[in-house]
Amino acid sequence: MEVRIVKAEEAVGHQLAHDLTQIDPKSGYKGARFKRGHVVVPEDLPVLLSMGREHLQVLTLEADEVHEDDAALMMARLVAGEGLTVEGPDEGRCTLRAAHNGLLLFNGAFVDRINQDGDWIFSTLQEGRPVKASQPVAAFRIRPLVVKRRQVDRALAAAEPIRVLPFRPLKVGLVTTGSEFRKGLAEDAFRPRLQRKLDFFGGVMVGQWFASDRMEEIAESVREALDAGAELVICTGGMSVDVDDRTPGAIRTVCDRISFQGVPSLPGSMLMLGWAGEVPVVGAPACVVHDERTTLDRLLPYLFAGLDVPEGQVRKWGVGGLCCRCEACFFPNCSFSWG
Numbered sequence: 001m002e003v004r005i006v007k008a009e010e011a012v013g014h015q016l017a018h019d020l021t022q023i024d025p026k027s028g029y030k031g032a033r034f035k036r037g038h039v040v041v042p043e044d045l046p047v048l049l050s051m052g053r054e055h056l057q058v059l060t061l062e063a064d065e066v067h068e069d070d071a072a073l074m075m076a077r078l079v080a081g082e083g084l085t086v087e088g089p090d091e092g093r094c095t096l097r098a099a100h101n102g103l104l105l106f107n108g109a110f111v112d113r114i115n116q117d118g119d120w121i122f123s124t125l126q127e128g129r130p131v132k133a134s135q136p137v138a139a140f141r142i143r144p145l146v147v148k149r150r151q152v153d154r155a156l157a158a159a160e161p162i163r164v165l166p167f168r169p170l171k172v173g174l175v176t177t178g179s180e181f182r183k184g185l186a187e188d189a190f191r192p193r194l195q196r197k198l199d200f201f202g203g204v205m206v207g208q209w210f211a212s213d214r215m216e217e218i219a220e221s222v223r224e225a226l227d228a229g230a231e232l233v234i235c236t237g238g239m240s241v242d243v244d245d246r247t248p249g250a251i252r253t254v255c256d257r258i259s260f261q262g263v264p265s266l267p268g269s270m271l272m273l274g275w276a277g278e279v280p281v282v283g284a285p286a287c288v289v290h291d292e293r294t295t296l297d298r299l300l301p302y303l304f305a306g307l308d309v310p311e312g313q314v315r316k317w318g319v320g321g322l323c324c325r326c327e328a329c330f331f332p333n334c335s336f337s338w339g
Helices: 042-052 067-077 108-116 148-158 192-202 215-227 247-254 295-302
Strands: 004-005 022-023 029-034 054-060 065-067 085-091 093-098 102-105 120-124 136-142 147-148 163-166 171-176 205-210 234-235 256-260 270-278 279-284
Touching: 004 085, 029 042, 065 067, 065 148, 067 085, 067 136, 067 147, 067 148, 102 136, 102 295, 108 120, 108 148, 147 148, 147 192, 171 192, 192 205, 192 295, 205 215, 215 234, 215 247, 234 295, 247 256, 247 270, 247 279, 279 295
Parallel strands: 171 205, 171 234, 234 279
Antiparallel strands: 004 054, 022 029, 065 147, 085 093, 093 136, 102 163, 120 136, 256 270, 270 279
């Protein structure tokens, strides 16, 4: 890279070596009128001269060099997958924003590979979390003004798509288990909390069924929810190891297959997921009633995005899976955060 000082007229077709600030006393504006790396065109000359810029510092790149903005755009074309918009480049930085509410998905290993080169800076939100429309989910930039072509090619070879899968407005059936609820001796406190969660995903409650601790009755309630058109069934209570905890057996009776029973994450380690045909049936432990964030919140974004969560995937929920139960959790794998 060579930096030269030339007359403004001779700068046409060349890249600026630094930002050019414009001050307009009439409007009170002060800011970068031209950004570094901007390629000067003939239409820029009157503005440059009015700014007192008769001479400019311009860049001349070598054949094996790539400008930061060009490198960032090349990366954006590869990593901006479904459900993302690209903002930039601005001084070598591009930002990826969610086009809609959805589940953020990508392979974090590719980000680590790119960041092995200290001239690349690639940062993302945690994979597998819900995001809101227009929320930044990833940003990357080149640290120097120019970078070697081989560095760009190596980073591009490592790049993989980042996606935001949209949430589907599922119809949800709630099965509340426990003789105390069935007999009216206790009031269910989970439904209003669940409704708040469903609102974000666009889900709607189609009904609530109460069952005693008998496995056959719980299974029948799940079948009634399915017959009522539920596209997701959530069973609460009866998921532990007490003698009256029969919900897991009922779920196994109704479902064709089981994705997992038990997860290495707290609160909510007794979480269970089965499938009755194409409909997910969730066994939610009792902690979902009193804890705002549990493993259920980790699971729901996948289900509303139309995805299964197989056993091998939940086995990786241990690191970062301990929720600190704070209002604004900074742990990357926290069960749930609207962030």
